[in-house]
Amino acid sequence: MPDETLPETPPETLPETTENDVTEVTEPESTVEALESVERSDSAAAKAAEHVLATVEPTVGVSKPDTILVADGVQRRFGGMTAVDVDHLEVQRGVITALIGPNGAGKTTFFNLLTGFDKPNQGSWSFEGKSLAGISAAKVARNGMVRTFQLTKALSRLTVLQNMQLAAMDNPGENLFASLVKPLWSGTEKRNAEKALEILSRFKLDAKKDDFAGSLSGGQRKLLEMARALMTDPTMIMLDEPMAGVNPALVQSLLGHIQALRDDGMTVLFVEHDMHAVRHISDWVVVMAEGRIVAEGPPAAVMQDQAVVDAYLGAHHDTDLGDDSLLDPAVLARLEAEEEKR
Ligand SMILES: Nc1ncnc2c1ncn2[C@@H]1O[C@H](COP(=O)(O)OP(=O)(O)O)[C@@H](O)[C@H]1O
Ligand SMILES: [Mg+2]
Structure with a gap:
């Protein structure tokens, strides 16, 4: 043992636990079923978000009435490939914004840039009116903007x-x-x-x-990731695929927790592949494809937009939104692996 204080049993040999607290309740058969029973919150915060965003025109780069985060000309290149090329984006305070887009669209890279975990080739952004470009991740977190982390x-x-x-x-x-x-x-x-x-x-x-x-099980890990982020009392929390690897039984509670963050006054920016989740909990949707923002607007409007359908759904554009095939293959594989363990 390299360190006496380490627990004596290596975690790898511990069995995966099941989600005891949730499995006792009627358990949904699938993620889709779980999502269908998630209700949009009718909290005061949810209504206020809907009300204020109804006044915002659904066009790329549009100004928001109460912007907490603004990005300008942010570019990140890897070799000859431009992973992120965001001209102008404003994030409204106190609402849940979903960032969607196909695999490789640049969503995670954009998160990493904004939170100081990666450096852009050019561009600037500010949070609460304070420029954060070139600021370390720890300092960004101290300023109130945190992103969740996978359990290493x-x-x-x-x-x-x-x-x-x-x-x-x-x-x-x-x-x-x-x-x-x-x-x-x-x-x-x-x-x-x-x-x-x-x-x-x-x-x-x-x-x-x-x-x-x-x-912990996949779902519990995701909850712990969120819980850890809350230890710094963030103003804004960024979640990258919060439902990946989560079994259907925990999906509803996870989405409920995300809505509760907004209801507690936090600003939430989350990346998610599942369209049901996006539709159910987001107040505003931003679509990214090939590094650029290609659309933004209220969830219902954005998801009917042909450009969005083409960019996001690609070949699956006429697939019913209730179909599991819309889940990212990697996410689906993780969900299935999770299922097998149970
Ligand atoms: N560290 C890296 N080195 C080289 N290419 C990268 C790196 N990180 C991401 N990329 C590339 O940038 C693009 C955007 O990736 P990513 O931000 O992970 O997309 P998303 O999260 O939307 O799926 C992809 O083509 C990916 O392969
Ligand atoms: Mg990603």
């Missing part, structure tokens, strides 16, 4: 609670493990632990606080 191998060896505490640390130093197991916590650490438990209980993960993060 290292993080899966920590417990759920340790993951949360780590997320709250500004500069997790070399004494990471020592600080996490230290019996006498400082005031800040104690407050962080309390906050972690409160967030975990919201996500029904409190009973798993001492389990290895690596032992």
Whole structure:
């Protein structure tokens, strides 16, 4: 063992758990069925979002009444290929914006640029009126804009609670493990632990606080990723494919949690392949194809737009939206793998 404080059982040998808290309720047969029973929130925040966005013209680059994030001329090239080429995009504060587009459209790269995990070849953007171009990821997060992260191998060896505490640390130093197991916590650490438990209980993960993060099911991992992001009290949260690998039983609750973030006053920008999810929870939809924004508008309008259908649905354009075939093949493969394990 390289480190005495590491748990003695490697997470890899632990069995995948099932989503106990949800499977007891009537379990949907498929992701599509699960999504069909998701209701649009009728919260005050949802209504306010709909009301204010109804005044915005659905055209690419349009100004928003209360912009929290604005990107200008952001380009990222890999070799001869331009992965991201966003002319102008404004994100409205306090609403759920979905970023959709085919595989390879540049969505993840765009997220990475905005959150300081990658550097553009050119362009500028600002968050809450403050320029963030060239700012480190940690500093971007401190400014209130966070993106969720997949559970890495290292993080899966920590417990759920340790993951949360780590997320709250500004500069997790070399004494990471020592600080996490230290019996006498400082005031800040104690407050962080309390906050972690409160967030975990919201996500029904409190009973798993001492389990290895690596032992969680696909859906629970996604919840933990969201929970970790909340440790920094973000103003805006960015979720990249929050439903990938999540079994149908947890889809509804996950979408409910995303809507709750908006209802709590946060701005949400999420990438999602599943059109049902996008239709059900987003207040505004932005479509990306080949690095560019090709359309934006309210969900119903955007999804009827022929240019969007061509760009996003491609060869499947006449496929019924209720069909699983619209799911990204990689996502579908993960869903099936998840299904097999159960
Ligand atoms: N680090 C990288 N090096 C080279 N090419 C990359 C890199 N990251 C992404 N790309 C390419 O950029 C394009 C956009 O990728 P990505 O942002 O992951 O798309 P999306 O998230 O929309 O599926 C793809 O063609 C991808 O292969
Ligand atoms: Mg991606």
